[in-house]
Amino acid sequence: MPEAAQAAALSATLRTVNDLACWVSEVAFAHGVPREYELRKHTYPHLKACGLGAQAAQHVIKKVRDAYTTLHANIRAGNLGKPKSKRRIKAESKPITFRPEAAQPxxxxxxxxxxxxxxxxxxxxxxxxxxxxxxxxxxxxxxxxxxxxxxxxxxxxxxxxxxxxxxEVPEAEPYEPDGFIGVDLGIVNISTTSTGYQAAGRGLNRYRRRQLALRAKLQKKRTKSAKRRLKERSRREARHVKNTNHIIAKTIVTEAERTSAGISLEELKGIRQRVRLRKPQRVALHSWAFAQLGDFIVYKARRAGVPVVFVDPAYSSKECADCGHVDRLNRISQAKFACRSCGVVAHADRNASRVLARRGKDAWTAGRESRAPATP
Ligand SMILES: [Zn+2]
Incomplete structure (x- = not known):
């Protein structure tokens, strides 16, 4: 909350350091991205001459070097596609640039x-x-x-x-869990636990739809102010999702802590592929939102010492939590589950969360056996 004069100084500072970071990046690129020590030899005197203090100059150099390290790691991991792909050529053919208001350490x-x-x-x-x-x-x-x-x-x-x-918040020593809480993630119900907690997606989905309608309207106008408002809107939406996820994660972790249980989460790899959706629902699903919820649960759990296991969610919606019978026909509708073998009737998401809870318990037991020292 800087006053006007302070804000002007901060703004000018960010512009200066990022402008210089772009220049350092060009030097780095021209020299085949040398190590930080060598890059410093090429750039430090000029940065000092431009009025940066010793610390600021070093931070700018390190920031640039770190950006290249990240880029190279991403290329190695294949995140930018194959060697001849457009994205990769674009990323490799010119120096990294920094936005005027980009982060400065x-x-x-x-x-x-x-x-x-x-x-x-x-x-x-x-x-x-x-x-x-x-x-x-x-x-x-x-x-x-x-x-x-x-x-x-x-x-x-x-x-x-x-x-x-x-x-750096210290983590609590994880306790030996007394059972597991299974967390089923979905569109209609964002998350359902085997202990009875259910976060309905209705509010979030309705909010999303409204935002999308407004966005479509704004997208038609191609003015600069419309663009700015679009950006603000998508950020506001991301904040809303984040806030909702924090609340859900906290509720689940608190419940686990209170009952000394562990938490069993679905592995999220390919939730987009796994969940088949009709078109109107597709807009409601964003895999990053689920991944974020998973991340929040994990870090809150680690703080509290609540053990978390990840399990394969395959067929969890078609398996009966009571008898283990797997059948596509068990799932009668979006909301209803009725086992063709033992006849039990349950809420579909609740059943799935109980299946996940059991898988979590099995995974934990298997892990403990492999963790136990081998007997000679
Ligand atoms: Zn059954």
């Missing part, structure tokens, strides 16, 4: 935090500025105070400034 020498006053003192190209106010939730402030460690990133987005701090 700050260490403790360039940035200091006064938690009680909720202010920071931060290096800028116009000198160090003090008493820059920041805001965060009460919980976040506690985490900052206790666990903040290492570098923070300064970014600018839509005219607002954010500091993204790194916090």
């Amino acid at each position: 700050y260490d403790d020498r360039c940035l200091s935090w006064q938690y009680d006053q909720q202010t920071v003192s931060i290096w800028t190209t116009a000198g160090r500025i003090k008493n820059v106010r920041f805001s965060c939730s009460a919980d976040a402030l506690k985490v900052l105070q206790q666990y903040r460690k290492g570098e923070s990133d300064l970014i600018e987005r839509d005219g607002s400034f954010y500091l993204i701090a790194t916090c």
Whole structure:
């Protein structure tokens, strides 16, 4: 929450360091992307001459080198396609560039935090500025105070400034679970657990549809302001999904902790392929939203010492949780499950979550046997 003059200094700083990062990137590219030490020899004096302090200059060089490391790792992992693909040629044929408001790392020498006053003192190209106010939730402030460690990133987005701090929160020692909670992910019900919790997707799906309708309207106008509003809208939507996912993850982890249970999650590889959808539903599904929910559950569970296992979800919607009979016909409709063998009738998602719970328990037991020291 910088005042106007402070905001101007921060904005100018980001523009300067990112402009220089683009230049360092060109030098790196021209020299075949040398190691950080050699890249520093080529660029450090010029960065200092441009008014960057020693720390800022080193951060710019490291940021550029790290960006190339990431790019090369992505290429190696095949994330940019085959050697002759368009995307890969595009990525390899020119230097990496940095947006004017891209993140800039700050260490403790360039940035200091006064938690009680909720202010920071931060290096800028116009000198160090003090008493820059920041805001965060009460919980976040506690985490900052206790666990903040290492570098923070300064970014600018839509005219607002954010500091993204790194916090190293210790994890609890995982306990031996007394049973598992199975979590079934779906479109109609975002998540259903074997203990009875159900997060309906209705609200989220309705929100998504409304956003999509508005987006279609905006997309017709190709003006600059329409583009900006589209961007804002998609960010707002992502925040909404994120918030929902946080709430669902917290509910599930708290429940597991309270009952000393573990959590059994579906492996998410290929949820898009696995879930067959009619067209209107397709827009509601975004695999990243499910992957995010999985990530949130995992990190909240690790903090609380709740064991998490990943299981193969294949046929979990067609298998009976009571007798194990697998039959496509068991699933009568989207919501209803009726076993052709033992006759049990259940909510389809609830049945699937119980199947996942059992698989989690089996996976845990199998893992424990393989973890146990071999008897001679
Ligand atoms: Zn059955």
